[in-house]
Amino acid sequence: MTGEFGLIGRLRRLVGSAGPQSPDLLVGIGDDAALWRLGDRIIAATTDTLVDGVHFRPDITGWADLGWKALAVNLSDLAAVGAVPRFALVTLGLPPATGPNPIELLYRGLLELARASGTVLAGGDIVRSPVLTVTVGLFGEVGVPPGADWRAHVLLRSAARPGELVAVTGTLGAAAGGLRLLLADPSGAEGRAPALVRAYRRPQPRLEAAPVLVGAGVRAAIDVSDGLVADLGHICEESGVGAEIEAERVPVHPEAARIFGPEALTLALTGGEDYELVFTGPEAAIARAADRSPVPVTVIGRTTEGPPGRVRVVGPGGKELTLTRAGWDHLAPEGP
Amino acid sequence: MTGEFGLIGRLRRLVGSAGPQSPDLLVGIGDDAALWRLGDRIIAATTDTLVDGVHFRPDITGWADLGWKALAVNLSDLAAVGAVPRFALVTLGLPPATGPNPIELLYRGLLELARASGTVLAGGDIVRSPVLTVTVGLFGEVGVPPGADWRAHVLLRSAARPGELVAVTGTLGAAAGGLRLLLADPSGAEGRAPALVRAYRRPQPRLEAAPVLVGAGVRAAIDVSDGLVADLGHICEESGVGAEIEAERVPVHPEAARIFGPEALTLALTGGEDYELVFTGPEAAIARAADRSPVPVTVIGRTTEGPPGRVRVVGPGGKELTLTRAGWDHLAPEGP
Numbered sequence: 001m002t003g004e005f006g007l008i009g010r011l012r013r014l015v016g017s018a019g020p021q022s023p024d025l026l027v028g029i030g031d032d033a034a035l036w037r038l039g040d041r042i043i044a045a046t047t048d049t050l051v052d053g054v055h056f057r058p059d060i061t062g063w064a065d066l067g068w069k070a071l072a073v074n075l076s077d078l079a080a081v082g083a084v085p086r087f088a089l090v091t092l093g094l095p096p097a098t099g100p101n102p103i104e105l106l107y108r109g110l111l112e113l114a115r116a117s118g119t120v121l122a123g124g125d126i127v128r129s130p131v132l133t134v135t136v137g138l139f140g141e142v143g144v145p146p147g148a149d150w151r152a153h154v155l156l157r158s159a160a161r162p163g164e165l166v167a168v169t170g171t172l173g174a175a176a177g178g179l180r181l182l183l184a185d186p187s188g189a190e191g192r193a194p195a196l197v198r199a200y201r202r203p204q205p206r207l208e209a210a211p212v213l214v215g216a217g218v219r220a221a222i223d224v225s226d227g228l229v230a231d232l233g234h235i236c237e238e239s240g241v242g243a244e245i246e247a248e249r250v251p252v253h254p255e256a257a258r259i260f261g262p263e264a265l266t267l268a269l270t271g272g273e274d275y276e277l278v279f280t281g282p283e284a285a286i287a288r289a290a291d292r293s294p295v296p297v298t299v300i301g302r303t304t305e306g307p308p309g310r311v312r313v314v315g316p317g318g319k320e321l322t323l324t325r326a327g328w329d330h331l332a333p334e335g336p
Numbered sequence: 337m338t339g340e341f342g343l344i345g346r347l348r349r350l351v352g353s354a355g356p357q358s359p360d361l362l363v364g365i366g367d368d369a370a371l372w373r374l375g376d377r378i379i380a381a382t383t384d385t386l387v388d389g390v391h392f393r394p395d396i397t398g399w400a401d402l403g404w405k406a407l408a409v410n411l412s413d414l415a416a417v418g419a420v421p422r423f424a425l426v427t428l429g430l431p432p433a434t435g436p437n438p439i440e441l442l443y444r445g446l447l448e449l450a451r452a453s454g455t456v457l458a459g460g461d462i463v464r465s466p467v468l469t470v471t472v473g474l475f476g477e478v479g480v481p482p483g484a485d486w487r488a489h490v491l492l493r494s495a496a497r498p499g500e501l502v503a504v505t506g507t508l509g510a511a512a513g514g515l516r517l518l519l520a521d522p523s524g525a526e527g528r529a530p531a532l533v534r535a536y537r538r539p540q541p542r543l544e545a546a547p548v549l550v551g552a553g554v555r556a557a558i559d560v561s562d563g564l565v566a567d568l569g570h571i572c573e574e575s576g577v578g579a580e581i582e583a584e585r586v587p588v589h590p591e592a593a594r595i596f597g598p599e600a601l602t603l604a605l606t607g608g609e610d611y612e613l614v615f616t617g618p619e620a621a622i623a624r625a626a627d628r629s630p631v632p633v634t635v636i637g638r639t640t641e642g643p644p645g646r647v648r649v650v651g652p653g654g655k656e657l658t659l660t661r662a663g664w665d666h667l668a669p670e671g672p
Contacts, residue, residue: 019451029459054463086360107350120360
């Protein structure tokens with residue numbers, strides 16, 4: 001097994017050589033969402049699955065939180081391409097012993113975020129499964145004025161250029177910190193660090209920030225699901241650039257810093273599940289984005305000529321930090 | 337547990353009361369695919385999941401067949417609403433021990449049908465899972481001429497009226513017969529009944545027949561996935577009508593009849609996985625459909641005033657047949 005990203009590269013080549021192509025497919029495998037042209041409109045589509053024991057543990061994530069989260073991770077993918085959500089299909093894989101009440105709770109959590117984000121629940125599927133799974137397929141739309149170039153109205157992993165600033169919305173490390181506390185003390189974690197636990201259980205996709213970034217002239221973005229370094233790495237791979245992050249500029253969540261001390265920086269760099277947006281752009285675009293964004297924007301580094309795909313994290317003295325784990329790869333043997 | 341359809345009804349009420357609504361959602365939960373208006377176009381979206389041990393067994397369904405089938409069941413849902421496929425997202429849930437070669441085989445099977453059906457593979461997700469799952473999200477389009485009423489250009493479960501003819505494409509019972517032979521003798525089944533085994537492993541969604549039905553004036557249809565009686569029952573529930581099937585008119589697959597004798601009728605009525613279309617319409621519409629369809633169309637009965645949701649199967653003497661199992665309900669305790 002070569003890990004998720006090695007396998008995806010292999011399948012991508014296979015699809016490119018053996019699969020049918022279409023001029024209407026604007027963006028396919030390799031970004032946060034697929035973009036498809038339909039007449040004078042552009043659809044964005046994405047899907048993500050949460051699996052019991054892999055992406056959540058029922059003793060830590062309640063049913064309603066699980067429903068919220070299953071939709072949130074998909075909304076975050078749409079935010080990462082600059083799309084507005086329209087409708088969702090939900091597929092539940094249910095162990096035979098599952099009663100109707102937990103499922104209704106799951107739906108209530110999901111519908112709460114659906115209302116908040118204007119996402120209509122349009123259908124789905126329920127199947128028997130030995131393990132609980134929740135899959136959401138989400139469809140949105142990219143607003144492109146008639147006659148305009150669609151590329152100027154989306155955020156892509158492949159649009160970064162060398163010499164741009166790297167910035168991030170909000171703060172990082174809260175969700176990973178919340179998870180760590182919940183694993184250590186499921187009943188006491190919330191009292192000790194409510195903001196961290198909430199960040200883990202009820203992530204807030206950056207749907208309001210995304211169009212502001214687009215309007216400010218930002219073209220390259222991804223959401224932080226696997227971890228800041230890993231996800232910025234995806235931008236670098238798809239864009240053929242390198243990047244350098246200054247560790248001391250990374251906006252660590254204050255509650256994570258209070259509880260975890262210096263280790264909070266590791267959570268912020270590699271913890272994942274923050275669902276913030278990390279993006280790159282020319283200085284003027286980033287300045288406009290920071291000025292207009294409804295959530296704080298922090299510049300954390302720069303893109304470089306290379307090596308392509310490589311993200312360096314440098315400490316206070318300019319010395320490169322070594323990270324034991326660059327992010328969450330679902331198929332890597334060392335994954336949790 | 338009230339079974340899949342009881343639970344779906346409950347969730348549907350919850351979504352109707354607590355979820356956001358939109359005038360652009362033309363058809364939501366309760367049909368084979370969701371229909372969404374986007375400007376002057378209509379998108380159709382559907383999703384289906386195959387789970388190891390529930391929907392397939394790896395010793396019986398090879399990897400390439402599994403890929404084919406995962407796309408086929410979704411294409412069949414699009415055919416059942418009269419839509420043309422455009423692009424698909426594929427989510428694999430992979431046990432840690434899965435090597436890259438089987439996954440590539442799976443993709444090759446899927447891409448084979450993607451090419452044959454003009455479906456572009458646009459992305460997806462790969463996650464770790466203790467059990468192998470394949471989820472496809474599929475997007476298509478319904479062709480509605482400018483200014484025309486969209487209802488006259490789709491097939492819906494809810495559009496049947498009393499006193500219509502009930503008809504079906506192709507033949508029934510082949511896939512269930514193939515599965516039965518494969519379970520009894522995995523290595524010998526193909527030699528004994530190649531057409532049945534192929535029907536089970538490589539179902540052919542009725543994408544070419546669907547637009548012909550629409551053009552002929554048919555408005556109500558569903559695909560036969562759970563079994564003829566169960567699926568016609570879904571049309572009856574959504575349309576508030578009853579139906580009567582004449583057992584001797586049901587087009588049993590000839591190879592199933594040869595091997596299973598009189599029991600082949602039970603396979604045809606309740607076996608499922610045929611992925612034919614069962615539909616209803618006025619006599620003239622059904623006659624036109626039969627005349628123009630690229631696959632044989634057989635009239636098998638009539639819709640009635642009621643009782644709503646009830647399907648009766650009558651034998652040669654007009655006597656009602658009792659069926660032990662009306663079809664496949666993934667959540668029913670007696671499911672395989």
